[in-house]
Amino acid sequence: QKEVEQNSGPLSVPEGAIASLNCTYSDRGSQSFFWYRQYSGKSPELIMFIYSNGDKEDGRFTAQLNKASQYVSLLIRDSQPSDSATYLCAVINPPGGGNKLTFGTGTQLKVEL
């Protein structure tokens, strides 16, 4: 069983729409959650992190965390073609052992004109 699950996509949304990306995790003790964006041929870049249940907003991005249901989501408002990329969800499992990140395989987002 994969520890962090994401739908591989592609998820296609029209320009200006809201893109909703979802991630579930298996370890109930997970405490820190991250969203990275990765353009083709480039390295992952951090978009947001979230530690507490609820919503966290940063510009056009909102991360949502529900620990009881073990999912974390990323909403992108007013989607732009430049948002087309693969979005990686990552989780830090229970503390200790280097605070290692476990990544999902990513969801490919396509924003269409």
Next chain:
Amino acid sequence: DAGITQSPRHKVTETGTPVTLRCHQTENHRYMYWYRQDPGHGLRLIHYSYGVKDTDKGEVSDGYSVSRSKTEDFLLTLESATSSQTSVYFCATRDFATDTQYFGPGTRLTVL
């Protein structure tokens, strides 16, 4: 980018040869990580370091070794490269204050 560079950026080598990849950071982060990224598998941790001369294994450490003699440098060595080690390798450092990892630009390694 947290001031992370990787070298070389691209390398083609032959099966059985040793290969060393270098990660250099200017952020004075204590923790450093090596990942590999393959289609269908995502990013997987190879080894990490929690200080000079302090390293530990990740989930896919077989066939790899690491060394860290200075805070700023973390080396990944493939003792005898195999075709299954063809991959993109990323180095990352961790910002202790936010637990956030920042990634270097990556090294594309092809083992023929």
